[in-house]
Amino acid sequence: MKEFFLGMDDALLIVKETSNGYRSFSRLEGMQPTRLAIDPQDKNIIYCGTQQDGLFKSEDGGNQWKAIGHKESSGIQSAKVTAVAVSPSKQTNGNHIVYAGTEPSMLYYSMDRGETWEEFKNIQSLSSKKHWSFPPRPYTHYVRWITPSYFDENYLGISIEAGAFFYSKNHGADWIDRPDDSPIDIHTLLAHPKASNRLYAACGDGINKKGHSYAESEDGGQSWQYMSEGLEKHPYAYNMTVNPNNPSDCIISAAKSPRHAHSISEYSAVYRKQGSNSWVDISAGLPENHSSIHNLVADPVEAEVFYAMNNYGIYRLDQHADRWEKLEINWKEKYLKQRPSCFNIKLT
Missing domain, CATH: 2.130.10.10 (YVTN repeat-like/Quinoprotein amine dehydrogenase)
Structure with missing residues (x-):
């Protein structure tokens, strides 16, 4: 079974997977x-x-x-x-x-x-x-x-927001x-348990410097390679997660601009990069017109399964699936007006 931790504007929402579906409750109420x-x-x-x-x-x-x-x-x-x-x-x-x-x-x-x-x-x-x-x-x-x-x-x-x-x-x-040519506006900075010295960076740099939306380092940050092909429509990269079983399989959330990313009424997309391929839009099934930008996590056990969370709820992308499916959880109307800030998953 799994537990999801959702950082909402007014509480930490905890969603527990059970044999009868999902049960949710909130903690740290009144806090962000x-x-x-x-x-x-x-x-x-x-x-x-x-x-x-x-x-x-x-x-x-x-x-x-x-x-x-x-x-x-x-x-x-x-x-x-x-x-x-x-x-x-x-x-x-x-x-x-x-x-x-x-x-x-x-x-x-x-x-x-x-x-x-x-x-x-x-x-x-x-x-x-x-x-x-x-x-x-x-x-x-x-x-x-x-x-x-x-x-x-x-x-x-x-990473410092923003500047270093x-x-x-x-x-x-x-x-x-x-370090020389390092990103200065890294929104998500990840390492991987199967890729020594590799860093992954989802960046806001792409807004002011073409092609600098996403970067990787193979030496702990001493040098960087930018790999943003495919993100041209949404150069402002924000949240990211990596397949725990495959360090060359990443998904990222991105928006057209900072305004779009920080709004709950604009469109943002999710992209996937596998190996040396370009980023590919995999947003099918997510809110089509507007939502908060998507927070992302990878399933810790099930291979190639990812989750996206926004102000409409939690969505799941199964292995080999071409659409996200929304989880059937109790989602309060007030959350539609909130911009979630963090998203974690753990096994129970």
Whole structure:
């Protein structure tokens, strides 16, 4: 059985698969989840960042939550937690290292499952910082994505919204800032358990630089190759997921412009790239006229099965299928007016 975690505007919606269909309930009501991460060692331990209320942790699979990390003199100094990740490879005393990023851009890590936190203060002296700026609110910026490695426990890749990608090979002691030709507006930054040193980047760069909607790196971000053929109609790439069994099989959500991507009344598409082929539009079955941009996850067990989530619900694309099918879940009318922010799946 599976559980889906949907970050809505006003709550974390949890949808559980049962033998009799789907059962849903909400947690963290009144808050706006931004990013969610599941401990790879204990799937009952889940971390959820929120837009205004800090970081939360559940130890029972999402039923109960407690606020963690925020203290006046130490810990996470902003209540706007914009990125959360758990390292699949780095551990201390049996605990997987947890990472959190905030607005304004600050980066933290915890070695004791969120009880105490340390800041990577040296990112504040990176030369690219003078260029960090979130276009709708140019006076601020935030950590958009934190990407640990499946293979190198001391590797971290970071994207800032907007203005930089940088990475470390020694767990933040030093950072390589804005490598040559690296994207500067990465919305989703992924690694893969079967592709050492590979990074995948869904970018907003394609709006201002033709052909820069999607990029990959085979050396942890030192160099980048842009592979955007097929995305010309929708150059603003946003969410992405990769087939867990095939690191050369990706799907991505993309829109015509930032305005289209951040609206709930414009059109966005989903594309698929397999191997060296161009991106192909696979949006059939998704809302045809307008919706929020699609959040995407791959099924952790079923081969080549993907899910897309938007303000109309959850859609499933089966292996070899040519259309998405909507899941029969209880979807409240109020969600039609919300713009979902994150989407995760785990096995129960």
